[in-house]
Amino acid sequence: MRSSIHYLAYALLLSGCAVGPDFKAPESPKVTSYRSAMTADQSGQETPKLVTSDAIPEQWWQLFQSGSLSQLIEQGLANSPTLAAAQARLLSAREMLDADSSWVLFPHADVALNSSRQKISGAAFGNAGNPRIFSVHNAAVNVSYTIDAFGGGQRYLELGEAKVAYQAYQLEAARLTLITNIVTAAIAEASLREQVKASQSIIEDATRLLGMGEKQFEIGVIGRAELLAQRADLAQTRSQLPPLQKALASMRHQLSVLIGVMPGEADLPDIQMDELVMPQEIPLTLPSELTHRRPDVLAAESALHQANAQIGIATSNMYPKLALSASYATEATKIADLFNAGSVIWGLGAGLTQPLFRAGELRARKRVALADFDQAAANYRQSVLAAFGDVADALSALEMDGKQLALETEAENLAGETLTIVREQYRQGAVSLLMLLDAQRRYQQLRINLIKARAAMFNDTAALMFALGGGWQQNQDRINSETMEKPL
Numbered sequence: 001m002r003s004s005i006h007y008l009a010y011a012l013l014l015s016g017c018a019v020g021p022d023f024k025a026p027e028s029p030k031v032t033s034y035r036s037a038m039t040a041d042q043s044g045q046e047t048p049k050l051v052t053s054d055a056i057p058e059q060w061w062q063l064f065q066s067g068s069l070s071q072l073i074e075q076g077l078a079n080s081p082t083l084a085a086a087q088a089r090l091l092s093a094r095e096m097l098d099a100d101s102s103w104v105l106f107p108h109a110d111v112a113l114n115s116s117r118q119k120i121s122g123a124a125f126g127n128a129g130n131p132r133i134f135s136v137h138n139a140a141v142n143v144s145y146t147i148d149a150f151g152g153g154q155r156y157l158e159l160g161e162a163k164v165a166y167q168a169y170q171l172e173a174a175r176l177t178l179i180t181n182i183v184t185a186a187i188a189e190a191s192l193r194e195q196v197k198a199s200q201s202i203i204e205d206a207t208r209l210l211g212m213g214e215k216q217f218e219i220g221v222i223g224r225a226e227l228l229a230q231r232a233d234l235a236q237t238r239s240q241l242p243p244l245q246k247a248l249a250s251m252r253h254q255l256s257v258l259i260g261v262m263p264g265e266a267d268l269p270d271i272q273m274d275e276l277v278m279p280q281e282i283p284l285t286l287p288s289e290l291t292h293r294r295p296d297v298l299a300a301e302s303a304l305h306q307a308n309a310q311i312g313i314a315t316s317n318m319y320p321k322l323a324l325s326a327s328y329a330t331e332a333t334k335i336a337d338l339f340n341a342g343s344v345i346w347g348l349g350a351g352l353t354q355p356l357f358r359a360g361e362l363r364a365r366k367r368v369a370l371a372d373f374d375q376a377a378a379n380y381r382q383s384v385l386a387a388f389g390d391v392a393d394a395l396s397a398l399e400m401d402g403k404q405l406a407l408e409t410e411a412e413n414l415a416g417e418t419l420t421i422v423r424e425q426y427r428q429g430a431v432s433l434l435m436l437l438d439a440q441r442r443y444q445q446l447r448i449n450l451i452k453a454r455a456a457m458f459n460d461t462a463a464l465m466f467a468l469g470g471g472w473q474q475n476q477d478r479i480n481s482e483t484m485e486k487p488l
Contacts, residue, residue: 156313307376
């Protein structure tokens, strides 16, 4: 019932005129491509096909077909303090709008009960030696209402609505950022774990090579300089492992924080690189739709809307304000007489306030609002430019990743074929163990390069989904519940 009354009153208020400019959402840039013709060259053999789509899937991370990754994201969305803080800011803005709506739309009524006992000098009655003591009791109902003749209240509520929308988009931006960070951290963690395994294999091969070198040195086959070179090679190879292990531990800690769990208590699944599937097709929305899909751009638009409403508020402060008031009360010296007919008092009042002289204050405040609007408009344009730049960078990165991945795959395949041949030759006694171990080490090093290339492809795919705004618009029910559809 209260919600319906608020809605009806608000509709009546909005039907009236309001000073200041009406807000018009900026038009989408009239561009047909995210990049210039010189950079739009999708020639990477391993690059997923970009398919024009009306929307990004809401759970776009499922393109990688990893149940463990989905589990991490669900946990992060449920536990993240960052999201909890963003939700609290949204709730605060929404409750403030409810409070402002009641203040602007409806009269204010207050009940006052007072009782006092006083002693006064008799001098006021010509008898200084005869002071008087009396009691006064009163009960009153006071009602006041300010008529929004020029729409200042309407602009004030418009400002509150824009603040709610801003916080709602900020919440969606925080959610999208969290999801993307979890995806990239999980990919980095899987990549580092594979690199650690490959590095350990290289160290094992180098250790076996050094063991052979020690025996060859003992029998005089090689000199001391060659032996020292092998020892230095092994030491250098071993020195590459601790940084990888350090980065792996740090990434696991970061992933724990992202999902809202203490690092020492996190039970993280070990996501394998082979578990992740590179999608054959990636949805790509039209450039004309980007500004309606990026929550940060929509938040900048809401900030622009707030600045526009502030102009109307500053303008309305220059116009007269009409306030109505009424009171009904009883007053008596005895409580028993408080509600007698003779003790009733009442009053009606109307007041008109027109700013007369403020030494230029009100005009200056309007100029401040206009300057703030220009600043918000520039910030909006910058957010749009940044959004298109993010998409262009992600698309170019994907193309380069495809080329790099194709080259690394070819190199790893050739090294694998070479290793297979050398193993067979070693089994037949045609090559030495030294050549076999060297082929194994070369293969493991190229495998590390391939792991890095695949991780880069996955990360830049996630970056493209982030740059396109994710698929948060698909869950419109949740978005509505987070903005305006809350019972008042």
